[in-house]
Amino acid sequence: MSDAPAIELKGISKAFGPVQANKDISIRVMPGTIHGIIGENGAGKSTLMSILYGFYKADSGQVFINGKETTIPDSQAAIAAGIGMVFQHFKLVENFTVLENVVLGAEEGGRLMPSLSKARKLLTELADEYELNVDPDKKIEDIGVGMQQRVEILKALYRKAEILILDEPTGVLTPSEADHLFRILKGLKDEGKTIILITHKLREIMDVTDTVSVMRRGEMTATVKTKETSPEHLAELMVGRKVLLRVDKKPATPYAKVLEVKNLRVKDDAGVERLKGVSLDVHGGEIVGIAGVAGNGQSELLEVLGGYRKAKGNVMINGEPIDLTGRKSDGQSRRAKGIAHVPEDRHREGLILDFQAWENIAFGYHNDPAYQKNRWLMDNRAIRQDTADKMKRFDVRPPNPHLTAKNFSGGNQQKIVLAREIERNPELLLVGQPTRGVDIGAIEFIHQQLVALRDRGKAILLVSVELDEIMSLADRIIVMFDGQIMGERIAGQTDERELGLLMAGVTDTGRSPLAQGSTGAMRVGNPGRGA
Amino acid sequence: EPALIFDLGGKFDKSFNEAAFNGAQRWAEETGGTFREIELTSEAQREQALRRFAEAGANPVVMTGFAFGSVLDEVAPDYPDTKFAIIDMVVDQPNVRSVVFNEHEGSFLVGMMAGLKTESGTVGFIGGMDIPLIRKFACGYAQGVVAANPDATVIANMTGTTPAAWNDPVKGGELTKAQISQGADIVYAAAGGTGVGVLQAAADEGIFSIGVDSNQNYLHPGSVLTSMLKRVDVAVYEAMSQGTDLETGFNVMGLANYGVGVALDENNEAIVSYDMLAQVYAAADKIVSGEMMVHDYMSDDSCPALEF
Amino acid sequence: MDVMPKWADALLIPLISILIAFAISAGVIVAIGEDPVAALNTMVTGALGSSYGWGYTLYYTTNFIFTGLAVAVAFHARMFNIGGEGQAMLGGVGVALVCLFIPFPHWILALPVALIGGALFGAAWAAIPAYLQAKRGSHIVITTIMFNFIAGSLLVFLLVEVLKPAGAMDPATAKFPEGTHLPTFQDMFSFGEKPAFRGAPANVTFFIALLSCFAVWLLIWRTRLGYAIRAYGHSEPAALYAGISPTRIIMIAMLISGGLSGMMAINAVMGEAERLVLNSVEGAGFIGIAVALMGRSHPLGVLLAALLFGFLYQGGAELSLWTNVPRELIVVIQALVILFTGALDNMVRIPLEKLFLMFRRKSPEPATTVVKPAE
């Protein structure tokens, strides 16, 4: 092993049209180490790694591999240089087998059969060596995400990668799967391989990395030794100022029951049950937070309550049952009942990115009589006026109703959605990931607005994968795992450790809905397939 | 300056439209005159072409094909000073000359030749678009076949029911092969451009074919038994010669006035026997003299010799 | 962030694309040994040089407005309706049935009923592909292509076996009765001695087409339904979230689209031929694609593009009448327009965007762009 860095990037810049994703970035990673990269959403982490892997071309900058300057025009060159990458969004061919996916691009010779049988042998060897068990003949679409990730890692190893990049590998994993992954990574490191790990989770950084780099707004703000830093310090580096983690709020004063959910069951398009009999209720004047690893049924719960997924079971709003399957099971009917919804993904659902702000303010409420000029025509002027008012109240910048939604920054886009939903003064507000990809200043504002709505006596059901957010915002916390409710806690009376166990499907017998009639031992459930 | 409008099959269909073109060409060569012409490529152009020629002072305006009928009926009164000639259709307007042919008579004669020539006892007919006019060809042909050879069978197929049937040699070829496999050793094509495919297939498969409208004997010498001449060229030539004094009204061209007939030339003299010719001429004489009647399908929409 | 100002996107790009298409067309004319300037001259005088020429140009324009609007409405719901041809054929059947079997005393009565007949039949023909798309996920493009062919066969069957008057040779219906005769421009605008628009087929339907443009504009940009259609077109998951039913939008958008295609028959069948002939649509359904693409799916754009194609059609007919350039030249031009405004859009857009980006990087933030939130 030489002492030249395994990877050295110098002055890397990359722009996507008008967006400067990477600005003059330099970084050194020593061989045989695990190097973490953290940064907010959109900070440019994936872009930087994709450049290293030859997926994108940098506008300028140099790459040195093991001290030698290397040009990486495409992924073929990166593979040749010994780099392997597991992308944030897997790059697998769904209806190919594991084996075919592994060989793809690394076949030997023009005929397929010989390279397949050769690969099969090698694959079993690799799988044994690294505890990466997969059935080579299963189709990708038939295996879970954890398994798919193994295939991605196997792909890299099959190509004899010495440098392995993993982009947010644990986002879709359960804690135990994540632990397994980190064991594997440590094993690889011990063999002298170099690993770059991108993650949002400071805990993981602290646990497994040797050094860590922080990115902000396309720039590399710092690189530090993990041992010499703390989570608080990293968080500060990430957002550029001191982080205030607690929300200022008075204790809740719950009123009558607003939402009552009984035995809700949902199947997805593939027929897999995603909600397996969920029951919960939310009172006016309280925020109920739902915690859980992404893909354990929280999204489906919001979708059912928001009216765009059909389900079985009973749901009542202020004592009135709502339609879960019939003609009145759509979003319009939900809104008529006083349910507002801030969806998890503002780009996919919450906004029409090509609509202007004022059209987005009417979105979902376009049938509101106040927005109509007469029976036939909409009153666009009224909508624009209303929009201007709402934008002012929610401090949307710039407060221009004619600006197209995609031209607002993430935080301001989210404020538009919140303004639209909260200003309706709904009986029940469903909120999914309200601060995903939003900077700290906006987070504070958004949290204040939610608390204010609560204090007006309205019910709020909050779903978030950020445990911190749940803990600071919710009055009551419900933990979901594999489509079921694992347990319920009062916010002030629990801690991250306890919630983390529940999120992993480990439940104590006393309070679990699952445990009734069971022997009372600790149970570990199986994770469902991730979204 | 006269004008000539070709129907959808196009000027060079080797058949109907080409005959018209030849007539106009002959007129141009003999008189040194010039004429305007247009090949229609779409249905909607019909009326436009008529009007534009009339407007531009072309006179007479000659058009080939029954499909002009209803359009001309409408346009003609708008241009009372222009004379029109239409072939294959009767249009009752004071400034229109309607030329129709006794195709059944000519078809009868080629039918006789087929009946005399056939060895298998089965002969075929391939029509273009399935309209009464083409059935008239088929019916005359079948009568001729049976007259010469009472035991013979006639198989008749139409290419289609739309104008596309005039221009589908692929289908024509396949129909021919189908008829050959049913035993036919002579096929008569009355199908415009589709006939090219019929004659080609017949030549490829080594059987005889009969051409139509123009003299098509030269297309595959030794394979085309004869052609049923429909003297569209004469009709066009006459119309153009009469010029602005075009005699309007109804004009029938039959065997009697050399409007239809059979084609004999060096390309088919080897395959047509003297005896055959003698019988055909005799029949022609009888038809002209009125001694023999060939049934016209279009007179009562029925055919004594063939079922459709 | 928008790289280009709106006007560049809406006007500059189509304009450059059309110029490229025309330049290549001129090249084609040269290649077949003709003079493009003379050709253009013939086309302009033939199509725009007389009231007669205008009468044809506007007749074609009317057809293309309907089919262009049809494609545009479907585009707004992000559906590519290639079935305009078949829907217009069926619209023709509807119009013909109405005109043949209801004895109308006057066209004022006949027109609205025939309009409904045409629109209903056209819409019905669009309904099946729409249903299959909405409920069974069958790709609308493929099903509408198939339905064009099925419509063709159906029309032949109807004309040959059912509607053809006995003894007639054309596969066409009988002439419509006098009471259904729509006033042509000649009827409407001939004052004094010399008739204007003599013999040209443009008729009162043109004004219905203009009204339709306005109606579609209102529908798309001023009504809740239009809002829902556009929202669905931009994002299906978002529409679902907002409680907009995809099935409903797909069905309604396609029914409107098919109805508009069907209404074309008023012009071509009732206004011009006054009987249903086999080929009354003549590819107008396909031209609608070009028209909608060029017009950026905006009714005003559709109107202008339809006018351009109306000119091309009439000009092309004149060209083939007086010169040796076959009418297929228009087909080539049409193909090039579709190619450059539709499929090769990015060929013009990418360099242009780079240009604007360069310009913007050099100059300080122009007033229209985003202000980054201050923190």
Place this chain on the structure above:
Amino acid sequence: MDFLTFLQISDTAVRFAIPLLFACLAGLFSERAGIFDIGLEGKMLAAAFFSAAIAALTGNVWIGLLAGIGASMALSIIHGLASITFRGNQLISGVAINFLAAGLTVLIAQDWFRQGGRTPSLSDFGPNARFNSITLPYADQMQDAGPLGLVYAELISGHSILVYVGFLMVPLTWYILFRTRFGLRLRAVGENPAAVDTAGVSVVGLRYAAVAICGILCGMAGAYLATGLQAGFVKDMSSGRGFIALAALIFAKWRPWYALWACLLFGFLQAMALRPDAVERLVQIDIPGQLLDALPYILTVVILAGFVGKAIPPRAGGEPYVKER
């Protein structure tokens, strides 16, 4: 329907199926690589014209075939530019290509031959100007050697070389797609181009290769029409065959062997439409020819609707591969 009639209809069906088969396999390569192609019709038409025109001008059908393939390839490249390089809408590009071919063939034909948009008959240019039918050895003797002999003589023998090539294309396509490295990558690029890209293989290169193969096969389809089935080009001679091939492709669920059966079925339907007499004798009712004409399309719609086995297109089909927005 007696056996001989059946054989004869089948014989016609084979000839009708071959252009469909070439075009269908062409579409299969393209669509398996994620490039939808509704321009099969146009490519076939262009190839039909250029093969006939060049065969007429040179008197050599093989040169004609090359010219046809060249013309079809040229259109393929336009389609590639539009849908791969410039990431345009593949359907719109296909529509444009169909029009381009319909217009240009007539325009050029008129310019070159002045026969109203057709080429002169190839039989005027000597025996080598078109593909003649080949009588297989002993075909004549086998005629009377029982039903199998009859099948050999009537159905198997007596087609032009391109027919046999067409049938050979089916196993060849299967082999290339499922047994070679190229095939694996080609199928992958139609399912998930990002996977191919990150595996270090050029998406653009693969897709152009697929589009080029599509061009070659469409070229053979067109050449067969004009120089094998017929002896010359007439305007619009593909008459919707490209779309029937597309229908067959969907019907076959994008698989080569199924494609063969689908094309034979559709060819058979077309052949039956030519023989209303035989059909009527067979089913005892008078089926309108138009119904037979429309049947391939109707069947395809039924398949598309998923009532009889769902046809799932390649997942990345129709979408340009966009790495950077």
